Amino acid sequence: MVDRRHPLIAAGRYISLTAIAVVMLFPLAWMSRVAFMLPMDGLSVTSLTTAGWTLQNFRDLFTQANLGWALFNSILVGGIVTIGNILFCFMVAYGLARYHTITNKVLFATVLVVLMIPMHIITIPLYLLCLKAGLYDTYWALILPWLVNPIGIFLVKQYIESIPPSMEEAARVDGAGELTILFRVVMPLCKPALAVLAIQVFFTNWNSFLFPFILTSRESLRTLPVALALYQGHQAVDWPHLMAGSTVAVVPILIVFLFMQRQIVSGITAGAVKQ
Amino acid sequence: MMKPSRFVDLSLTSPWTVTLMLFWAFPVVYSLLIGFTDYRLLVEGYHWVGWENYRNLFRDPAFLTSLENTLIFVLGTIPITTVVALGMAFLVNRQFRGRAFFRSSFFLPSITSMVVIALIFTNLFSRGGYIAFLAEMAGFSPPAYGFLYDTHTALYAIMAMDVWMSLGYYMLIFLAGLKSIPDELYEAAEIAGASPLRTFWSITLPLMRPVMLFVIVINSIKSFQVFVEIFVMTRGNFNTATGVYFVYEQGLTTGFRMGYASAAAYVLFVIIGVFSAMQFLVLRKRTALW
16 A cells, blocks of 8 residues: 555654654664764763764774673574574474374463463562572573573464475475474475574574573573673762773674564564464 | 374473473462471571561551552552653654654663663662752752652652653653554544544453553562562662562571561462452453543
């Protein structure tokens, strides 16, 4: 539908759209501007135009504040958790979609229940569990509990159910083993759903703060959000460095966002409309 | 044809079975149990204390304030977020030049890290910051030490940021809902000579009800658990501590009162459950009205 109504309405639409866009984009623009200011520039409203430009903040963060480690941790943990979710959500979803046993019906019900459970309820017990099991303050605590997630299972299961099982049956008649069927026949067909899943998991993990924060204490295990949130603590008002660090945390998301918007949108809206 | 064995089935689903047992079922049950004890991390041994934690919670002014703040947060943000996000969805629903740009710029904040957003707004809300500058221009006098250092404004400032951040996300969900309404209905309404307002009231709104229910329920569950922005922006000071912040403060800082904190977490859990159930009932039944 193309809007062919009165030009005044069209103008009004563009004015309100532009106003909203300014409000939505200004804070991120402000962040990237401050990231390139010198610490002594002083932050006032006028410094937007009067302050100079420098890369010094970024250099400081990597040489003095160990931001490199945080970046490395975020990439490592995000990568492993994403790969784990692609593999495990796919396996579980395939099992639930193709084997209609009573146990599987119960298991799928638990997926839906966990989807609704507020995460805050597991913070204290998960902290204790990690402490007692020796996972606390190790990479394991950042990885093990998050290797498979209910939204992912739900998403991939829906997708597999839309694929007719005839291909798998044909492969089975030809004598293919279950592993071959799983990874050579079905998995390639699920690529679109797995791409959506991968982005969603990576974003969630990349931005996650609460659990990485409570399940670790060593500085060398901090992910980017944890490092940024705690950086504020020791140097009270050091905005140029903080905003430079924030920019480092936002840029990867922005790059994925620019190239894979369609997958991001379908990840966000999956499940919402089918309700 | 060779029938796949039961073993294959069970091993396929095993990652979920293990995660469910270890990281969901066990914690949920465990925190219910320690909620009835005086368990502290740094103190040897613990005792079964029955409902004492729960009784104490409802006499604890800090807990009651945190519940009040959480309710203000939920009831204050959700109506605004829902209405504005729906309006934004209407604005970008039709085809026009630059639509993709506007749509993306609207939901960019919602995929950015909460810590980053909270840091940026801590700066914007600070003394002499942009928002104080705008407030002065509009003729208001901003709080002397910035919006986050004032008991009367801190919570509302964080709520405003939260609305700003989540608008794009809910706009996308509403957009998907609008897409699922068949065009024929609108064409029929146009032929019948229905006004745009009438079309909105009689076609769009009723058909969007399931999506609205989804948005409101999801947003409530999320808002009841607000924590990260509180931690980053005020550390619970200036009357901004919410329920989950209270749980964190009691259980995972100096006192490590695991039992007490778990009981508080369960109170919140029950409130969220009751609240979601109520929303379901109200928004499901209103068919006749809409």
